[in-house]
Amino acid sequence: MAKTGGFANFTTGEKKTGAVLLPTHFTTASQANKEGKQFGNLVRTYAAKNSKVMDENNQSLMDITDAEMNLTANDSFGYSSRFSATGDEHPLFDGQTLNMTDEQMDRLEDRLNTAQKNGNVLHEMAFSMRGDWLVENGLYDPETKQLDQDKLKRAEQHIVQDLFDKGGAQPLGESPDDVIWFGAVHQDTDHLNMHIWYVKESKETRPSMLHQSGEPKGVIDFNVKKQAESKFRYELESDATKIKRADVYEAVGNYRSSIKNDTLSKLDETHRYTADLQKIFEVLPKDLRGRWKVGNTDSLVTDDASRMAPANQQMNQLIDKMLTHELKDDYQVFQATAQKMDGMMTETHGQQHQGQLKWSEK
Template sequence: MSGVNQSPGVVVVSKFISFNSKTFSSYIDYMDREEAKRNKSFNRYSLYNDYMGNPKKTTGLFNKDTDLMNDNEKLDAKELFVKAQKNKSILWQDVFSFDNKWLEKQGLYNPRTKELDEKKVKDAVRKSIGFAVEKKCIAETCVWNGAIHFNTDNIHVHVAICEPNPTIQRGKRTQKTLDIMKSKFVNELLDSKENFLDINNIIRKDIVDSKKNSKIKEDKKLKELTRNVIRNLPKDKRHWHYGYNTMNDAKKYLDEMTKYYIDTYKKDEFKELILKLDKQEDVFKETYGVGQRSKFKDYKENKIDELYKRMGNAFLTEIKAYIKREDELDKIVNQKKINKLYSNKSSKLIISKKELKNIEKALSNEFDSIKNMDYYQRLQYKIDNGINI
């Protein structure tokens, strides 16, 4: 394929061995066999670290916190690895290998001076290994160190991980974990997160959020499509979300709204989004290799789907607010109708002469009763005080 590397720019391989394994993984094949012959005890863990720090093959060991471990730090690390083997820990071995031409193209390697941006490579390793040990729940119990090697045609990084006091006995990682490890490594290495951020900003801010500030409320086409959405909404308001299956009838009109809105108001922003998505797809092709198209083929489509989903939900938010306002107005109107109805009934209320006479009689009797009570109280007062009646 023209313009695209047939082989991947980055390869990440992960394996593990048990403390008593009789066979070495492909990583151990890199070790210095002459040194292995001299080492009668053949301690794999310490030997691996000796190889990792071999100055003829690497610029030195690094770990989670240090870019270049000193002699004391290396000695401490070796003792921890020996302790890990004695305590029957698993030894995880990871290799991050590069196509040097890919490194050159990304501005990470100068083939003339043989200079590599080691800081960036080490930080990318930290990001990847950090995820791996978190996923295994050994971030607080493991130790690891790594080394960049230049002794082959492809620059590569070896990493060794173990637990001095083991907490788990299963070393296998899932394919999903391995894929994410590589993704985090590549994204950190290429600062792809910046491109991702640009893509997300275009989707969320430049296209979706800016709709709130745009003068489209009088757009007749959008009004028509909005009415079509409302007519096809499911009865249950809890289902008024773009992703619900019950929204399928309304969703086609929401998608039409999004397409019309983009074509009419956000054509330039959408064009910029497509350019950035294509650029990111090219990076994926060169990084993962054309044979791994499944790793990136859906990225562009997924991002466009995400845009339509966000736009759909944004339109639905406005539709919900509109319907809520209409419901409240209906309640006010209905209440006014009810009040008017009662008011009309009151004004037409007719009391017969007989009913009026009965009311007057009852009031008169009650008044007489009060007067009589008052008279009785005055009479009792005179008797009690010896006053002549």
């Protein structure tokens, strides 16, 4: 992530990357030991007052443009531990406080070093937020350079438990106090970065949480990570953003219902499609009457082994014909409204991958 040369000089006007990205790294205790580093050093860098000391363990976070990056182990340690990036005298926060005291940081340092002695894996994550998204949702004022850090910290406090409980085969902690975690807000890069570190404190002995080598697993379920990212983003969105999206969803739903109702009415009112309906009826499996399965999924439409496929194929052809004629205008309005959501999805999630269906296409 590029440095901006000052606090809260976040880049704005970007639309190609996701509003909130969540890259993830892991540092094993064995790797930290090999490099002669301690997990607790992460706390020291924030408690220190000398920026030269603070940057000793730092590696800048790479510029992430793909929210669906592979979750691979990385040998970096404390990849964004820079006191100079926060500007706060007490920049660290956890589940109990938004600004940890020196005493709390000393206790945190000791616990992190205990986790390392027990051979555990340090999870390192970064919520990377686009500047214009922060502005749109009232979290950042580019004129005054004011950032609502408290709201950001609370949002992270509210989603971390799911990462601990659902990210692996079993909850990371074996008791409520068995997971150590802390976070920090960094304001000296082109995107705002909120970092979180967490690790199990007691020695891991559960087979499902261990590799065959006996080393604890460093892994986060991809779906759990995406859900945490979504919950974090939703909590921080302004009412205006939520209402705007809800209005489009509602309009699309209304147009869809209207088209369905009009379709049935027109089938009742005209004999134009009698032949098409007759074809559908003729290919329906008579012995399955009362158990006919309709739809447009691959298994029902294109799978030759499905006995319902011929009827569903004929039905799709009839629907296409109606959308091309009687329902053409209604369908075009429906499509145009659905495509508004495509633009909103791009602003939220970034550019789509090649071959990925847009929201309107689904």
